Amino acid sequence: MTHSLLATLAARLGPAHVLTDETDLAPHLAETRGLYHGRALAVVRPRDTAEVAFVVRACASAQVPVVAHGGNTGLVGGGVPFGGVVISLTRLDRVRAVDPLDATITVEAGCVLATVQQAADAAGMLFPLSLASEGSCRIGGNLATNAGGTAVLAYGNARELTLGLEVVLADGQVWNGLRALRKDNSGYDLKNLFIGSEGTLGIITAAVLRLHPKPVSKATAFLGLASARAALDAFGRLRDGLGPRLTAFEYVPRFPLEVVLRHLPGAVRPLVGDHAAYALVEISSPAPDAGGELEAQLAELIEAGLAEDAVLAQSEAQGSALWRLRESLSEMQGYEGGSIKHDVSVPVSRVAEFLERATAACEAALPGVRVCAFGHFGDGNIHFNLTQPVGAEKAAFLAEWPHFNRIVHDIVHAMDGSIAAEHGVGLIKRDELPRYKDPVALDLMRRLKGALDPKGILNPGKVLAPAGEGPEALPVAQAVRPYPAARSDTAA
Amino acid sequence: MTHSLLATLAARLGPAHVLTDETDLAPHLAETRGLYHGRALAVVRPRDTAEVAFVVRACASAQVPVVAHGGNTGLVGGGVPFGGVVISLTRLDRVRAVDPLDATITVEAGCVLATVQQAADAAGMLFPLSLASEGSCRIGGNLATNAGGTAVLAYGNARELTLGLEVVLADGQVWNGLRALRKDNSGYDLKNLFIGSEGTLGIITAAVLRLHPKPVSKATAFLGLASARAALDAFGRLRDGLGPRLTAFEYVPRFPLEVVLRHLPGAVRPLVGDHAAYALVEISSPAPDAGGELEAQLAELIEAGLAEDAVLAQSEAQGSALWRLRESLSEMQGYEGGSIKHDVSVPVSRVAEFLERATAACEAALPGVRVCAFGHFGDGNIHFNLTQPVGAEKAAFLAEWPHFNRIVHDIVHAMDGSIAAEHGVGLIKRDELPRYKDPVALDLMRRLKGALDPKGILNPGKVLAPAGEGPEALPVAQAVRPYPAARSDTAA
Numbered sequence: 001m002t003h004s005l006l007a008t009l010a011a012r013l014g015p016a017h018v019l020t021d022e023t024d025l026a027p028h029l030a031e032t033r034g035l036y037h038g039r040a041l042a043v044v045r046p047r048d049t050a051e052v053a054f055v056v057r058a059c060a061s062a063q064v065p066v067v068a069h070g071g072n073t074g075l076v077g078g079g080v081p082f083g084g085v086v087i088s089l090t091r092l093d094r095v096r097a098v099d100p101l102d103a104t105i106t107v108e109a110g111c112v113l114a115t116v117q118q119a120a121d122a123a124g125m126l127f128p129l130s131l132a133s134e135g136s137c138r139i140g141g142n143l144a145t146n147a148g149g150t151a152v153l154a155y156g157n158a159r160e161l162t163l164g165l166e167v168v169l170a171d172g173q174v175w176n177g178l179r180a181l182r183k184d185n186s187g188y189d190l191k192n193l194f195i196g197s198e199g200t201l202g203i204i205t206a207a208v209l210r211l212h213p214k215p216v217s218k219a220t221a222f223l224g225l226a227s228a229r230a231a232l233d234a235f236g237r238l239r240d241g242l243g244p245r246l247t248a249f250e251y252v253p254r255f256p257l258e259v260v261l262r263h264l265p266g267a268v269r270p271l272v273g274d275h276a277a278y279a280l281v282e283i284s285s286p287a288p289d290a291g292g293e294l295e296a297q298l299a300e301l302i303e304a305g306l307a308e309d310a311v312l313a314q315s316e317a318q319g320s321a322l323w324r325l326r327e328s329l330s331e332m333q334g335y336e337g338g339s340i341k342h343d344v345s346v347p348v349s350r351v352a353e354f355l356e357r358a359t360a361a362c363e364a365a366l367p368g369v370r371v372c373a374f375g376h377f378g379d380g381n382i383h384f385n386l387t388q389p390v391g392a393e394k395a396a397f398l399a400e401w402p403h404f405n406r407i408v409h410d411i412v413h414a415m416d417g418s419i420a421a422e423h424g425v426g427l428i429k430r431d432e433l434p435r436y437k438d439p440v441a442l443d444l445m446r447r448l449k450g451a452l453d454p455k456g457i458l459n460p461g462k463v464l465a466p467a468g469e470g471p472e473a474l475p476v477a478q479a480v481r482p483y484p485a486a487r488s489d490t491a492a
Numbered sequence: 493m494t495h496s497l498l499a500t501l502a503a504r505l506g507p508a509h510v511l512t513d514e515t516d517l518a519p520h521l522a523e524t525r526g527l528y529h530g531r532a533l534a535v536v537r538p539r540d541t542a543e544v545a546f547v548v549r550a551c552a553s554a555q556v557p558v559v560a561h562g563g564n565t566g567l568v569g570g571g572v573p574f575g576g577v578v579i580s581l582t583r584l585d586r587v588r589a590v591d592p593l594d595a596t597i598t599v600e601a602g603c604v605l606a607t608v609q610q611a612a613d614a615a616g617m618l619f620p621l622s623l624a625s626e627g628s629c630r631i632g633g634n635l636a637t638n639a640g641g642t643a644v645l646a647y648g649n650a651r652e653l654t655l656g657l658e659v660v661l662a663d664g665q666v667w668n669g670l671r672a673l674r675k676d677n678s679g680y681d682l683k684n685l686f687i688g689s690e691g692t693l694g695i696i697t698a699a700v701l702r703l704h705p706k707p708v709s710k711a712t713a714f715l716g717l718a719s720a721r722a723a724l725d726a727f728g729r730l731r732d733g734l735g736p737r738l739t740a741f742e743y744v745p746r747f748p749l750e751v752v753l754r755h756l757p758g759a760v761r762p763l764v765g766d767h768a769a770y771a772l773v774e775i776s777s778p779a780p781d782a783g784g785e786l787e788a789q790l791a792e793l794i795e796a797g798l799a800e801d802a803v804l805a806q807s808e809a810q811g812s813a814l815w816r817l818r819e820s821l822s823e824m825q826g827y828e829g830g831s832i833k834h835d836v837s838v839p840v841s842r843v844a845e846f847l848e849r850a851t852a853a854c855e856a857a858l859p860g861v862r863v864c865a866f867g868h869f870g871d872g873n874i875h876f877n878l879t880q881p882v883g884a885e886k887a888a889f890l891a892e893w894p895h896f897n898r899i900v901h902d903i904v905h906a907m908d909g910s911i912a913a914e915h916g917v918g919l920i921k922r923d924e925l926p927r928y929k930d931p932v933a934l935d936l937m938r939r940l941k942g943a944l945d946p947k948g949i950l951n952p953g954k955v956l957a958p959a960g961e962g963p964e965a966l967p968v969a970q971a972v973r974p975y976p977a978a979r980s981d982t983a984a
Contacts, residue, residue, distance in 0.1 A: 099839075099841050100728075101724070101728045101840065101841040102839050102840050102841035102842075103731075103840070104839070145677065146677050146681075148675050148677075152674065152675065157675060159681070160652065169932070169936075173932050173935075174932065175930065175932045175933055175936065176930055176932070177930070177933060179908060179910070180839040180908065181837050181838070181839065181872060181908075181909065181910050181913075182644065182837065182840065182870075182871040182872050182873065183640050183644065183649060183837045183868070183871050183872065183873045183910070183913040183914045184837060184910040184912070184913060185637065185638050185640075185688055185910070185912045185913060185914055185915065185916045185917065186910045186911060186912040186917060186921075186925060186928075186929060187912075187917060187925065187929060187933065187934075187937050187955060188685065188688065188689055188693070188936075188937045188940055188955075189638075189651070189684045189685060189687065189688055189689075190933060190936055190937070192681045192684035192685070193680065193681060193684070193685060193940075195681065196677055196680065196681055197680055197681075201680070212735070213731060213732045213733075213735045215735070232593070236592075236593050239595075239705060240705045240778075241705075241778060242778055243704070243705045243707070243736070243778040244735070244736040245778070286732075286733060286734055286735040286737070345673050345674065345675045345676060346673070347591075347594050347596070347672040347673065348593065348594050348595070348674065349591050349593040349594035350594075376675070379674040379675050380673060380674055380675065381674065381675045416670075416671060416672065416673075417673065418671070418673050418675070418676040418677070418678045419678060420676070420677050420678040420679075421673075421675040421676060421677060422675045422677055423677065424677045425677065425678060425679060429678070433678060433679065436678075437678060437679060438667065438668055438669070440661070440665050440666065440667045440668070441667055441669065441679065441682060442679075443665075444661075444667060444680075444682055444944070445679050445680045445682070447943040447944065448680055448685075448940070448943060450943065451939040451940060451942065451943035452936070452939065463679060463680075
């Protein structure tokens with residue numbers, strides 16, 4: 001049966017694109033954080049949408065599950081296969097069209113995010129989606145997970161940057177929704193159902209994405225702040241004063257900054273004095289003087305007592321150095337020992353309160369734990385990470401992960417927040433979801449899954465537990481073993 | 493059976509809120525354009541979400557359809573009941589919360605759009621959704637139809653302004669999705685499924701909406717242009733130069749401008765000379781000098797030969813007078829006789845080509861027909877209206893509506909456009925949809941309808957034909973009678 005399926009696939013795709021050797025499978029069975037290890041019958045590499053559809057149709061007939069892979073850079077185990085066929089989309093890597101007047105780019109799912117950014121740039125436009133793994137993640141995966149990143153404040157998540165999609169459905173039919181329209185009310189919104197569904201409702205094979213005018217000038221500053229509350233006030237003031245020109249407000253408390261200064265080669269302390277918290281602020285302007293504009297705003301913040309100190313990058317190199325501090329945080333954290341990570345969001349107005357409450361609760365639960373919480377403050381999205389106490393045993397610390405999940409997620413939930421802000425649910429949060437999600441919403445999700453993938457072929461066991469399984473049944477028992485060495489982890 | 497249902501509803505809502513008198517029903521059976529006339533068992537007026545849920549549950553048990561009504565200002569017959577119970581949401585009219593720091597407002601579905609705008613304004617923020625009927629349409633209807641309007645260019649449609657929803661489902665369950673989060677990837681995107689579903693998948697009872705910083709200054713100008721192509725070039729230049737500060741680019745060719753100058757009391761010709769086309773341009777700035785900025789842009793346009801002439805409003809009153817010309821277009825068109833209307837969109841880059849092709853085709857089909865096409869050029873959304881030839885018989889002209897649908901919609905379709913850009917599908921375009929929509933998309937829509945409303949209780953016969961009916965079976969035969977006198981029509 002399996003043999004016959006693989007022969008069918010090889011006949012269509014060519015034997016070179018139906019991989020079954022252990023070494024070929026290996027990179028598709030591991031995932032970024034090393035939390036899970038999967039298994040698969042084969043990895044197939046279709047070259048176009050028609051071949052993807054062929055593979056899905058064949059697998060559906062044989063009742064064999066399929067898992068779509070782009071760059072396999074996800075952080076929630078959403079791409080780990082547990083049997084079935086992995087469909088690698090890396091050969092669907094064409095930029096089909098760029099239209100600067102229309103401000104759109106049409107790309108295939110396997111395009112690397114950086115390639116999309118570069119194609120937009122070459123056409124004089126901006127594709128703003130930007131995240132740590134942009135050199136290796138693929139746009140199909142960005143859309144399947146509704147990726148966030150550092151430019152959400154002004155430009156939105158991947159969802160807000162998408163005008164149209166092409167999707168292979170669970171039965172192998174192709175939905176051609178590749179529209180480049182700003183207004184289209186001709187029926188239900190199918191596009192947004194597939195975006196963020198993590199490959200469980202359909203496989204995105206191409207997309208029409210929105211471009212934005214390229215800013216004429218940008219400016220970057222680093223602020224020293226008295227507290228998270230001060231950061232919130234400073235953020236509100238900047239947003240109201242700058243509108244959509246405020247393109248980043250990233251929060252970095254004292255501890256993560258000290259960690260990155262300690263471990264990152266060549267890192268330079270951006271401000272002379274010591275502050276409880278810091279913010280990386282970026283503005284983008286269609287006029288040439290973003291620097292002057294930001295300088296005026298910073299002077300006002302200091303005069304109003306909302307910032308203690310600030311430095312404005314005087315060159316592109318200085319701006320990049322400030323961004324490098326921010327972008328290295330997650331990796332540098334690994335040098336301090338074990339990390340327990342939470343990707344959460346609350347309403348922006350409550351982000352300071354969240355930081356206070358969650359920090360106090362974690363410090364009370366484990367004296368000496370070092371809260372290493374940073375992130376997309378202006379989106380209410382905090383990477384609420386915990387670094388092990390100095391001298392603690394790493395494995396013992398990591399074994400407390402479920403305990404800290406409960407502490408942090410309970411607080412997030414009580415504040416009307418989300419326990420899965422920008423990385424998705426995948427496997428790692430699947431069994432947390434029923435605890436916090438409105439049961440009516442979960443029921444709706446199950447009905448949608450049933451309507452679009454009645455045989456349960458698409459990425460089974462992700463986001464929702466398979467029908468019939470209890471909420472605690474993860475696909476493999478050893479999946480819950482704690483987080484291993486994290487030096488290669490580049491979670492945002 | 494019916495009697496028993498109405499008694500059940502009266503016992504819960506109070507007899508004063510279960511209306512069955514003909515005069516009470518009348519406003520709920522008519523629709524804006526007079527194209528359809530419905531019938532209903534009763535109009536009920538629940539006071540809160542729990543009462544809406546009670547009504548839906550009771551009706552579902554009795555297999556009686558429900559149609560939700562807000563301001564009943566829709567333009568596609570989406571609110572016309574054909575039997576069943578009309579649920580008027582006008583008593584759900586509380587602004588539940590406004591949070592300027594969070595930049596959100598939480599409102600009930602029955603809030604008049606202007607009330608939402610005013611509540612935001614009172615809190616120092618902007619709720620940008622703006623359309624001709626804003627004094628009487630209700631926000632629940634705006635969301636159910638994913639309303640567009642004049643501020644989409646910078647701020648998006650109703651969809652892009654919505655963070656969270658509360659929805660009563662087909663079985664009377666309430667989904668509480670009232671989240672105020674900028675990032676939330678905790679499962680499938682339910683919100684966008686209900687937005688734009690025209691009451692056929694659920695009844696929106698409340699929403700968390702996004703606010704924006706209020707601009708510090710605005711400026712309005714009126715441009716004289718050589719052609720639609722010149723308008724497109726001018727638009728591209730302004731968008732690239734102004735980015736999100738370009739908040740409107742409305743297109744008005746010579747004929748509609750002459751119509752409005754002829755009929756609108758007090759209208760003043762904005763430019764001395766005669767031009768083939770005109771554009772109303774608005775910019776909004778977080779800085780105080782929007783006027784100076786726009787003036788500089790206009791000078792560049794003229795120097796580059798993209799605009800023939802331009803006038804900059806020197807006061808708020810002058811700006812309002814320019815906007816009044818644009819907003820009166822649809823109404824004034826009625827004074828020239830019968831109007832055949834199309835609400836369509838194409839990719840922005842093709843909007844000039846669309847105008848040329850559709851104009852030529854309509855003029856060839858009926859010599860003397862006066863194309864009165866105007867609208868949201870920057871969104872690719874044109875109200876491609878046709879005014880009867882001078883001296884023609886109105887009824888005979890209007891009888892040609894289906895013929896012109898075919899001409900205009902075929903061109904839209906060939907250009908990858910939408911035959912339902914901002915007003916929705918409702919009844920008026922329901923049977924056009926199967927002709928132009930990807931059959932895979934239609935099949936997905938039917939599966940979603942089946943999953944969320946298996947009994948077909950919610951606004952049956954809208955958007956999709958009821959199961960078992962052929963695509964040509966409208967609920968009442970006389971529904972297809974042509975458009976009557978249009979003087980009260982204020983379609984955007």
